[in-house]
Amino acid sequence: MTNQGEAGRIGAERAEHFPAESDISMSIIRRIKNTIRTVVGEERYAHWAVMKREFLNPKRRFSEASFLDLFDVETHKALAIAVHYVYSCEVDGDFAEFGTYLGRSAQTIAISMAAMEKVWGERGTRRTLNLFDSFEGLPEFVADADRTATQITSGTWYAGHMKGLSEGKLKRVCSDHLPASQVKTWAGWFADTAAAIPSDVRFAFIHFDGDLYQSTLDAFRPLFARGQISEGATILFDDWDCSRASPNYGERRAWRELVEEFSIQFSDWGSYAIGHRFIIHSYKRS
Numbered sequence: 001m002t003n004q005g006e007a008g009r010i011g012a013e014r015a016e017h018f019p020a021e022s023d024i025s026m027s028i029i030r031r032i033k034n035t036i037r038t039v040v041g042e043e044r045y046a047h048w049a050v051m052k053r054e055f056l057n058p059k060r061r062f063s064e065a066s067f068l069d070l071f072d073v074e075t076h077k078a079l080a081i082a083v084h085y086v087y088s089c090e091v092d093g094d095f096a097e098f099g100t101y102l103g104r105s106a107q108t109i110a111i112s113m114a115a116m117e118k119v120w121g122e123r124g125t126r127r128t129l130n131l132f133d134s135f136e137g138l139p140e141f142v143a144d145a146d147r148t149a150t151q152i153t154s155g156t157w158y159a160g161h162m163k164g165l166s167e168g169k170l171k172r173v174c175s176d177h178l179p180a181s182q183v184k185t186w187a188g189w190f191a192d193t194a195a196a197i198p199s200d201v202r203f204a205f206i207h208f209d210g211d212l213y214q215s216t217l218d219a220f221r222p223l224f225a226r227g228q229i230s231e232g233a234t235i236l237f238d239d240w241d242c243s244r245a246s247p248n249y250g251e252r253r254a255w256r257e258l259v260e261e262f263s264i265q266f267s268d269w270g271s272y273a274i275g276h277r278f279i280i281h282s283y284k285r286s
Contacts, residue, residue, distance in 0.1 A: 075238070076108045078272035079207060082234050083112035086204045087120055091232040093127070093204035098190060098219045099238070100133040101164035103173050105207060110177040127204070129178060131170060132186045132193050132219070137163035138211065139189055145213040145253055150243040157211065191218035202230045208251065209238035216254035224262040225286035233280045234269065240276035262286075 085091070095113060100106050110129055117126065137160040141147045151157040165173070167185050174183045186193040190210060203223065210216055216237075223229050243249035247256060255278075258264060263284040269277040 075273045075275065076105070078236065078275065078277065079105055079108045080112045082205060082207075082236055082277065083109060083116060085234060087116040089232060091204040091230055091234075093202035093230040093233060094130060095127055095205045096130040096132065096203050097207045097209065098132045098194075098215075099209035099211065100131050100170055101162055101209065103165045103170045105209065105238075106131055106170065106174050107177065109205075109207065110174040110183070113182075114177050126179075126182060128182050128184055129174060130184050130186060130197075130201075130203075131174070132190060133164075133167070133170070134189055135163070135165075135167050135187050137161050139215065141212070141214075143212075143214040145249055149213070149249040150246075151211075162211075189218070190215050194219045194222045197222070197228065199226055199228075202228055204230050204233050205236075206233065207236045207238065211239050211242070211250070213250050213254045216251050217257070220254070220258055221261075224258060224264070224283055227285040229280055229283070231281060234277060235280065236272075236275060236277040238275045240271070241274040 083095070086095075095109055097106050097109060106129070113127065113129060138157055140159045141152055146152060149157075164170075167187050171180070171183055171185050186196075206223075206229070208216065208219065210219060229235075237251040237255065240251050242251070245252070247253060259266070265281040265283065267279040267281065269279055271277075
């Protein structure tokens with residue numbers, strides 16, 4: 001538990017780690033922080049500022065669990081800020097997550113969407129959160145770029161691994177934050193579910209946590225081919241640096257091939273934890 005002295009220092013440091021950029025009101029910053037608190041837990045969040053200070057001080061040490069907490073908070077912060085970007089910069093379209101696992105990132109997105117819709121009022125168009133997962137864990141590895149990837153040859157990832165919440169449980173936990181009518185689940189492999197999305201649906205935000213090279217192509221090829229990713233949309237890749245950050249594997253390789261195939265013009269929005277994010281400007285449709 002955090003003692004009172006630490007709590008005081010935490011309060012002073014939170015402003016440093018959540019700077020009030022000129023284009024973000026203090027009320028939005030508070031909502032972003034509250035989103036992270038809700039998902040990762042108050043105690044873990046309270047330790048975060050202390051851990052950041054310790055991380056920058058080579059004379060201090062902290063536990064393996066603290067490193068994992070720091071990673072967790074950075075990931076949820078990136079998601080919350082990306083949701084804020086979509087609403088505040090008026091990017092058209094709905095939200096999507098490919099690969100839902102335990103539902104924690106989905107809850108961050110749902111909470112952030114609800115908060116932004118309250119802030120924006122009538123301007124906050126009611127958008128749908130689309131959640132894609134097989135609900136059976138990882139698929140069989142069919143592409144050479146997956147079969148020879150580091151996490152697969154080591155046995156860390158295997159077919160059926162990372163089977164998380166059931167479809168029903170996922171929808172329930174997200175519907176605690178958004179109206180159930182704004183939460184849609186898609187059960188099945190990405191190659192099938194992405195192809196089944198109605199042609200008039202557009203996406204402003206995609207969080208991709210599908211891990212594999214082939215899964216990345218399966219999800220994004222139909223969306224780019226049919227022009228379903230909006231101008232200004234943000235894409236966040238959760239496992240960008242897997243396989244030792246090699247450009248020959250996983251999401252990195254798939255993204256490179258998608259950029260070439262669809263002549264994607266984008267801005268690089270930078271890294272977070274082991275993920276990476278982009279903003280899409282234009283691309284060639286099939």
